[in-house]
Amino acid sequence: MVAIKQQFEVPAKLKTWSLALTAIGALAIIIGFVHWGLSPDQHQKDIFWGTVMYNSIFFMLITNASMFFICATTLAMGGWQTAFRRVPEAISTVVPIFGLIAFSVLIYITWGMGSSTHIYQWLNKAQLEKDGNAEVLKKLGFLNPYFFFIWTTLAIGLWSLLGYRMRKLSREADEASLKGEEPGRSFILRNTISAAVFIVWFALTVGSTIPWLWMMSIDANWYSTMYSWYTFASSFVSGMSLIALWVIYLKNKGYLEYTNEEHLHDLGKFMFAFSIFWTYLWFSQYMLIWYGNIPEETVYFKHRVQGPYKGIFFLNIIINFVCPILILMKRSAKRNYTLVTFMAVLIIFGHWIDFYQMVMGSIRKESASLSWLDFGTAAFFVGMMIYIVANSLSKKPLVPKYHPFLKESLIYNT
Amino acid sequence: MSKKKFVVAAFDDEDVLFPAVKKVRTSGYKIHDVYTPFAVHGLDHALGLRETSLHTAGFIYGITGTTTALSCISWILTADWPMNFGGKPHFALPAWIPITFELTVLFAAVGMVLTFCYLCQLAPFVKKHHFHARATDDLFVMVIECTAKTNVDDLMGFLSSTGALEVNVQVAEPEWWLGTYDKEQQLIKGSHVEVA
Numbered sequence: 119m120v121a122i123k124q125q126f127e128v129p130a131k132l133k134t135w136s137l138a139l140t141a142i143g144a145l146a147i148i149i150g151f152v153h154w155g156l157s158p159d160q161h162q163k164d165i166f167w168g169t170v171m172y173n174s175i176f177f178m179l180i181t182n183a184s185m186f187f188i189c190a191t192t193l194a195m196g197g198w199q200t201a202f203r204r205v206p207e208a209i210s211t212v213v214p215i216f217g218l219i220a221f222s223v224l225i226y227i228t229w230g231m232g233s234s235t236h237i238y239q240w241l242n243k244a245q246l247e248k249d250g251n252a253e254v255l256k257k258l259g260f261l262n263p264y265f266f267f268i269w270t271t272l273a274i275g276l277w278s279l280l281g282y283r284m285r286k287l288s289r290e291a292d293e294a295s296l297k298g299e300e301p302g303r304s305f306i307l308r309n310t311i312s313a314a315v316f317i318v319w320f321a322l323t324v325g326s327t328i329p330w331l332w333m334m335s336i337d338a339n340w341y342s343t344m345y346s347w348y349t350f351a352s353s354f355v356s357g358m359s360l361i362a363l364w365v366i367y368l369k370n371k372g373y374l375e376y377t378n379e380e381h382l383h384d385l386g387k388f389m390f391a392f393s394i395f396w397t398y399l400w401f402s403q404y405m406l407i408w409y410g411n412i413p414e415e416t417v418y419f420k421h422r423v424q425g426p427y428k429g430i431f432f433l434n435i436i437i438n439f440v441c442p443i444l445i446l447m448k449r450s451a452k453r454n455y456t457l458v459t460f461m462a463v464l465i466i467f468g469h470w471i472d473f474y475q476m477v478m479g480s481i482r483k484e485s486a487s488l489s490w491l492d493f494g495t496a497a498f499f500v501g502m503m504i505y506i507v508a509n510s511l512s513k514k515p516l517v518p519k520y521h522p523f524l525k526e527s528l529i530y531n532t
Numbered sequence: 533m534s535k536k537k538f539v540v541a542a543f544d545d546e547d548v549l550f551p552a553v554k555k556v557r558t559s560g561y562k563i564h565d566v567y568t569p570f571a572v573h574g575l576d577h578a579l580g581l582r583e584t585s586l587h588t589a590g591f592i593y594g595i596t597g598t599t600t601a602l603s604c605i606s607w608i609l610t611a612d613w614p615m616n617f618g619g620k621p622h623f624a625l626p627a628w629i630p631i632t633f634e635l636t637v638l639f640a641a642v643g644m645v646l647t648f649c650y651l652c653q654l655a656p657f658v659k660k661h662h663f664h665a666r667a668t669d670d671l672f673v674m675v676i677e678c679t680a681k682t683n684v685d686d687l688m689g690f691l692s693s694t695g696a697l698e699v700n701v702q703v704a705e706p707e708w709w710l711g712t713y714d715k716e717q718q719l720i721k722g723s724h725v726e727v728a
Contacts, residue, residue, distance in 0.1 A: 405626045411618070447591070531573045 122375045126368065126511040132504065139501025146494020154491070164237050165482055167227055169491050171237075172477035174220035175332060176353070176470055177499040178213060178274075179324065183357025185210040185281040186320055189313035192284075195306075197526030198384060201376040203518060205364045207288055208510035209357075210281045212503050217274035224270055224332065228263045237481055240338045253414075254338045261335050269331060273323040280316040287312060291518030302522035324350050336480040340418045344403035349476075351399055355392035355438075356469040358385060359462035364507065366459050373516055376528050379453040383532045386452030389465060393442035396469075400435070418480075426486040427479050430471060437468030470496060537678040537703050538564060539687050540663045541696035542671045546572055549672045552694035553578045556676065561687065564675040564706065567667035586651070590644045597639030601632040659711035661704040671697070677706075 147170065154166035184206035191199050199206075227235055233242040239254065240246070240261040246254050254261070287309055290296055296305055329349035334341060342348075362385040368374045407415045422431045441464055451457045474492060518524065543549045549566070553575070556563060563579060609615065610622045620627065649655060667673040674696075678684060688699045 401626075401629060405629065408626050409618075409620075449587075 122517065123373050124515040124517065126373055126508075126516055128508045128512050129371070132508055136501045136504035136508065139497050140505065141501075143494050143496070143498020143501055146491060147498055150491040150494065160234060160236060161482075163231070164235055165478075166491070167223065167231070167235070168237055168478055168481040169495055171220075171223050171227065172333075172473045173492075173495040173499055174216060174223050175477075176356075176473040177496075177503060178216035178220045179349070179353035180356040180360055180466070180469075181209050181212040181216060181503065182277050182281075182320075182324070183354045184361060185213065185277070185284065185316065186324075186354065187357065187361065188284060189316045189320070192309050192313040193317060197523030198381065198530045200518060200521050200523045200527035201530075202361075202365050202368075202374055202381060202516075203288070203521070204511065204514055204516050205368065205374075206361050207285050207514075208507050209360060209364065209503075210285070211510040212506045213274075213281055214278040215502070215506060216499065217278055221270060221274050225267060228266050232263075238335055238338070240335060251339070257338065261331070261338060266331060269327065273319075273328050276319050277316075277323070280312065280319060283312050284309070284316065288518060289514070291521040292515055294520060296520035296522070306522060324353070333476055336477065337418055339414065342403050342407075342415075342418070344399050348396070348399040348403060351392055351396040352469045352472050355389060355396055356466045358388040358392065359465045361385060362389065362458055362462045363466075364511075366455055366462075368511075368516070369455070376517060380530045380532045381527070382455065382458060383449070383452045386446055386458050386461075389458075389461060390442055390446040390452065393438060393446070393465065397435075397439040397443075400439075421483050422475060422479050426484065427475055430475050430479075430486055430488070434468065434472050434475060437464055438472065441468075535703050535705050537684075537701065538663065538706075539676045539678060539682075539684060539691065539699065539701055541674045541676070541691040541694075541699045542664055542666065543674065543695065544671055544697055545695075546672065548695040549674070550575075550578055552674065552691070552696070555694055556674070556691070559690065561682070562677050562679070564677040567663060567673040567675070569668055569670060569672075572672070584651075586644060586647060589647050590640050593643030594636045594640035596643075597636040598632055600639070601635035602628065605631065653708045657710050658708045660708045661702075661706070663702060663704070 150166055150169070154162045157163060188199075188203065188206050188210070227237055228241060231237075233244070235241065238261075240258060241263065243255075243258065246258075259265075287305075290305060296302060324346070326346045329346040330341075333349065334345045362382070365374065365377060365382070365385065369377060404419065407419060421427060442461060445451055445457065446461055471488075474488065475486075479486070541552075543552060549572075553563065553566065557580065566575060566579060568575065605628045606623065609624070614622045617624070617627075653660060663675050664671060664673040674691075676687065676691075678687070678701075684701055688701070691699045
């Protein structure tokens, strides 16, 4: 074996830039807080907290998608990702920190602002009773601050904990004691069990309840059975793009010698396939509501398709469907580092816009404005994500040397 | 249609086959084809085959399906026979998407299957010479086309040295011909093949 660069060293430039980005973002959030958050008008406050909320949820979910990717490939007995497996592992270390931020924001909204906020109308039971809103009153067993608190704590806590367990197991792959058939088998078995537990919890949260609780309940009267899958598809495709970006960055810096176009091709396939999957869910949700044309259902789309969010709504489809299907379709495109980088950035941006219109489109129905606050908040999370991921990458060897499936990844052929 | 002379070598291991393919090609022999019981990854590269254009054909069929569906439905429902379905506009694009999707898939799938059959010369009653019956079971069969200059004995010795289990010479028809299964055996034994 040729000597390879095993240990990632964080370049000083990356550190400076990520911290600068975080600082700019933090500044934007502080100014936004002074500007909107302290305003006596509850609607202004809601806009500020809504912006921080969708950003923290989005960035937490796309980093959590990395752990989902590891667990899903582990359960599928996949070997191809072993060569760069440490990258999604490092990305998933962000989950506890972003989780804490998202948790604080969500709990502040439900417990701090409580019934005065209009973000979640179900917090104000008196108003619901006054309005005779039987539809939402029926849902209060699920939509109440207590359940919200417990379920949010459990969700974020278990994602972090189970993710930590997977990463801890992965450390064993650096030890020579894993050589040989018996230890290898037991390692894979333990990995499989941990991954299965994570996947089950992931399905119960990201795959169903969490998007209902955090985002769909902003329109408490409206519901869609596609919503959670839609959120999952959105976060997973952006998560795959994020992994691709980090892999390409490390390759650019001369690391990950064993990862090549074959692996990039498969990451590209994931980005392509899940963009189509997202569109499938988008369309299934939209078409049925459009066809049925029932006021209770169309209320969600009215101001999005025909109102102020029209531009963003269609931009969303162009970025997240038309671009991936046309650009990523060719085999040579998925094996091209520049094109995959471009598409990954575009897809992450597109799904960030998607989350923007999902949350802000319901909080701020009268006008759509992607302002400096949105971009500033995103910059805060992006900067922090870069800093934490780079740090985590430098803590472990980049290649799990004794992983039983490593060879499969080295000779991988798409 | 003319018969040609082939040297046929059978291998029982991919790991032997790959170096053999490489050696045969670097020695300047022309490989007619390699018949394997299953798809062997990377063999097309080793043989130096060009990338298939089947997927380009598939894309074109798909696009044809999309345009067929959209132009047909929009012409029928807006120009030829406009009808009111649930108060929707005549040009009701979202409602047409599922059918457009289905037709895209149908055109692409059927078109690609037929193109694949055409490229592989597969059709009912089309017969091709089988160089080795066990190519469909457990042997990898490499077939080398002989030219006027080829020294067959040298080549056979060379193939044995690369690890071939058995080597023989066959004079066979490389193209397809019309026939049925009951006549096939006779054809091979009779006029089409002579095993040396």
